[in-house]
Amino acid sequence: MTGMRDHLDRLRENDTVVEISELVHWDGVAEAVAAEATRHGCPVIRFTETPGIARLASGVYGGPDQFSTGGKEPWDRIDLALGRLSDGSYVDLLDQLARWDPDPIDSRMVAEPDATVRHGIDLYDLGLPVTRDGVPLISLGVLAVEADDTTTWAPIAGRRRRSTELELSVPRAFAEWCPPEADASVLLGVPAAALLAALQGWTQGQPTPDVPALAAGLGDDPLSTVGERTVPATAEVRIDGQLTVLDQHVNNTQDVADAKNRSATADYSMSETTRRGAAWETGCKTAIVSLRTTAIATREKPTVPFSPDGEPLADDIHLACLAEAAKLFRRVNNYWGVSPVQWIQLPVEGRLGLCIVSSEILYAGFEWQLANTLFSFSDLFDKVLVIGEQADPTDLARAIDDMWVKAHPANDWVFSESNAPSAAAPIYRDKEPGSRLYINATWDPRWDEEYIAPRVTMETAFSDSVLASLADRWDEFGLDNAIRPDRLDDHE
């Protein structure tokens, strides 16, 4: 619903955008600055002076952690990027993503993409951000390929860059779907709907190649055609070329290490022990493809968003957490014929290793059923926290508090037997089968009502008459002067 540059404009109006006007090189320095920014409040960073053609931006889909801010939520920028109000509810966002409702794309087609081919430039001229090890940071982009009259968009992670060649990690399912050689485009600076749809299409179990239609269900972004391929018309940068599937069977740590050994020149960065690599690669079988460039197209003064590699709270973690939460929300609420689950989160703070579910407990033991269903539907995490249906999705602190104070440490921390497969996100000391854990921080449905402790809130601690009196005496007490919203701002 909004292209990258429109999104940046809206971020300027609605969020904290820091413009860095001094020269920052794309070769490691931009990533270091972006990484520091994620550690310190996660402002959106715009690098207006970099040596290449592309301007860079970080944090466009990121956000602060939920413990350190009052008014901002981690998903606010994604909400905004999907054209939703910045204060829209999390559940509505989850609903929108969980709808999984492909839309016909014919009406979205426009004549020409906004990016035009620039002659005489190569990938170095473009100035894409790279890590200090030279790995291109292009996980906030998609790879478009057409086969059998179907265009798909796949998530990507950079592995290596030469002047006319990009080596990319892609989902193995995509590599198996894709012809061994094909014309393709890497698209950077695309709408958020394209990124999320690519994750939904290729990283969530059953592949759904018609990703443009999935994206169309999430937003009304214009589309165009390049060759036979459908592409987001507003993409800031498009790299066209000849795609070759190099290896369909590279998977995570061991396979990546093997691939490293097989290819002396390849610079595979995915590492389970350092959390390197794009977030979507966690738990996803991957393959390596190469794109030999034939043309590079850009918009006027293109902006390429990127995600610092392996950093907490980085943009790609936000996207991956949200996409997985939406998948689970869709599946569990279609599982029992009723919809007891209010919301699901993979909090970005837990980096895909923790799932929180807010649900009505339909009957004694339902929490066990719910937690184990989630374990069945996702290989990412080994811990599920079950909280009550009244829990507020914008209050992670209270959700975690309930884990500590409401779940009985002797009875409500429930470990499975030791035969569970290892989850993808946690870093285990060994890869042997182990346990999974769910924590039941809900009220036991067998308890008498009188056992249930009410929360201390303005509404429960004070009667309506006290609150009404407080409102009446607000000016008399001078409370506007005591609240000082500037102090809240100081803390964000």
Next chain:
Amino acid sequence: MTVDSLREYLGILETRGDLHRIGAPASWNLEASAVTLLLNQADGDVPLFEDVNTARLVGDPYRGSQRRPWDRIALGIGLPRDLSYEEYYESVIERLKDPIEPRTVSAADAPCKQRVQTGDDIDLLEYPWPYIHAGDGGRYSNLHTLIAPDPDSEWVDWSYHRSMIHDGETASVLLLAGEQTPNLYYYKYERRDEPMPVALAVGVEPAVQYTSVMWIPTGRNEAEYAGGLKREPVDLVPCETNDLMVPANTELVIEGEILPNERRDEGPFGDYFGYMHGPRRSMPLFRVTGITSREDPIIPFCVEGTGVGETENATSSLEVGCVGPDATLGLRTAGFDVECCAPWKSTPRTVYVISTETTDPSYLHDMANFIFTTWGMLHVDFFVFVDDDVDPLNQRAVIEALALHADPEADFHQFGVETMPKVPLNIYQTPTEKGNIQTGTSKAKTAKTYINATSDGDIDHDDSPPDVDQRCRAQQILERAGVEMDDILFAETEVKR
């Protein structure tokens, strides 16, 4: 600069624009606490209610922001409020390691003797004890220092057990066996059928308040630690009706005795973990024998139950600002290799996070059980061990460590082992499990658990060595672009780690 009294501390807050005087008449009956809760949630100023019958009330005077809960506590002992948590913790630890003996002053020099009531003049109900939450069992004093002596030695314990006012001369005091003062009462005085002389010092100077919430080892002179914290002797003065010494600058002192084998109703109460807990239970009876005070005394109170989630109150900030450094020092003194021990900011007293360089499983087991059998016995249910480069007060980092490094198969210990004691101030036990036993602990036992969320060296540091120079350059670029200096200082601290 030393801070000698609560009112002096409030003056400092006012100078800094952090105090909000409410001159209009306000009621102790839920109104003062409603205003305080509102300001707690908004991280607003500290409210001073100047017209509440015969005294003044101040709501949650030590509350900090959740990001920096220690800021106002630092002001109370003359420390700058802009210290990093590490600087603040180490400053407090250094002061605790250097106690200063108290000084005795005459009644004439003791502000708390400006008004003296004994005998028939005593009337607890003359003071505006706040009714804090609808549903509370009564009106409470809950931000004070309870002073009680060991009958067999010179040791005097300072603690802060809440007290529910019953009438003009009695209150019930929440005494839970396992803590120092309750143990003195249940296992010495009551067994000897003797009353325990006590003084309830309400509105003490900050250093005394801080010492009261710390777990000062048995036998030590708590006043010396308060002196150490403020870097000046604490002035003490004898009580009027018993032999106890009380801080001379206290706003209001209630002298009396806790009677053996006498109980009164106590609770329910909206408590520190954010829920109303019950049921109403029986607690020891405090009979007042004298009241002394300053003119126009200020009674501090805490809206308990609000220091959770994203909101702070006085006791949640005191937990982070006082108990954290004290616990860190205690563990180091016991010989454990501890970088920092700090409470989980969003729900203090139930969970502590310990960063340590030594992550050997048996070492962690030893440390956990040391804690659970000493100061963490009744309130704390969980300890989380993290690497020494994880900031225990950074909840994001701790959640990441829990999510990624704590293996359900190997790293969660003693869950399900229902053999340990627990205070009934919890919401996961049924009323039947809590019971109403004589010494105040729950009838049913629970589990005390710890989680090893250290990386055990599995993070491949060699693959991504921290490039301090690059990080500093990056920070400077951000700084030049307008990112707040406060963040940069914090980053530099991280780099140093």
